Amino acid sequence: MKKYHFKLDIIRKYYQPIQPTISKIDGEIIYQEIQPTKKIENMIYCFWNLKTKKKLKKNYLYRVVSDGCIDIFFDNNNPTENYIMGFCKKYTEFQIGKDFNYIGIRFLPSAFPLIFGINAKLLSNNSQELKFILPEFSNWISTEFKTKKTFEEITKLLNEKLIIEFNQQKKEIDTRFLKSLELIFQNNGFLDTENDLNIGLSSRQLRRIFDYYIGTSVKSFSNVVRFQHILNSKPSKESLKNSKLYFDVGFYDQAHFINNFKAFYGVTPSEAFS
Incomplete structure (x- = not known):
């Protein structure tokens, strides 16, 4: 292997x-x-x-x-x-x-x-x-x-x-790319993708390698990781309302969070966690 x-x-x-x-x-x-x-x-x-x-x-x-x-x-x-x-x-x-x-x-x-x-x-x-x-x-x-x-x-x-x-397969994977993934995961997708991924790759190189291995930009992938972090937290409708989990991952208000969540899930958080 x-x-x-x-x-x-x-x-x-x-x-x-x-x-x-x-x-x-x-x-x-x-x-x-x-x-x-x-x-x-x-x-x-x-x-x-x-x-x-x-x-x-x-x-x-x-x-x-x-x-x-x-x-x-x-x-x-x-x-x-x-x-x-x-x-x-x-x-x-x-x-x-x-x-x-x-x-x-x-x-x-x-x-x-x-x-x-x-x-x-x-x-x-x-x-x-x-x-x-x-x-x-x-x-x-x-x-x-x-x-x-x-x-x-x-x-x-x-x-x-x-x-x-x-x-x-004989293709090698760039360890700098893996480091960028690790940073995204460790921050639950909430980070400044322009400044917080100081891994030795230019913005252009990073964009190209994410396109190849993930199929999208660093920012777009980070947004999905952030969304999946919320799903993994298994919030209830009530706990989500009280704990304001979305503040911890960079949403500034509830309306922004709901719109973002619905785009990834297809329904609002209230409907998903009812």
């Missing part, structure tokens, strides 16, 4: 990207996550599964909040339909039908470009068919899972495949 794999442990250490849980009213839908094998735990946050217990009465609208990650996903009912979704500056909603069994790989920030050597900027703010980005990997999914397998069986095969993919 490459040495820089272990340098990426700072991402796993500081950053836990959260997606909204399926609410109790969606009792016919199951969402679960399985952790990757230890060999790739600093690259992959989790494998996830979103599926229906039985066919729904109406099409399901699934909301994905901003988490700074890149995901590969496919419908286990039809694995030839496989996709990739890059960094998103705001929440995204998908009409995913009445009967589905989606399985995905959530790559930690910077891991996908490191493994596959693809510029993350090319993937940002949209989802697209995987065959146009990674044709070999897309074909492997289509072929390997043609015979239906359980989520656990698929996870085992994905672990093995990703270990092989990672070991084939």
Whole structure:
């Protein structure tokens, strides 16, 4: 396993990207996550599964909040339909039908470009068919899972495949970039990105390296880290009102916080934490 794999442990250490849980009213839908094998735990946050217990009465609208990650996903009912979704500056909603069994790989920030050597900027703010980005990997999914397998069986095969993919790559990662990530995480995304990242890279170099590894600017990524910090704090509507958590991460008033939160989540904090 490459040495820089272990340098990426700072991402796993500081950053836990959260997606909204399926609410109790969606009792016919199951969402679960399985952790990757230890060999790739600093690259992959989790494998996830979103599926229906039985066919729904109406099409399901699934909301994905901003988490700074890149995901590969496919419908286990039809694995030839496989996709990739890059960094998103705001929440995204998908009409995913009445009967589905989606399985995905959530790559930690910077891991996908490191493994596959693809510029993350090319993937940002949209989802697209995987065959146009990674044709070999897309074909492997289509072929390997043609015979239906359980989520656990698929996870085992994905672990093995990703270990092989990672070991084939020779790209080194700039330790100054990793230091900038560490500073962003340590400050929960609340820092002056122009002045507080004194890591030996010019603003232009930093912008270029963030575009490549994350898919967006330093400031935009920091804003997502700040948003995810609030989600990880697991505030209730009442505690958020009383503790003013948003002041601690640079919001000057409640209105500014609410507007920012809604852009990343799709609803207001009161609706999200009710």
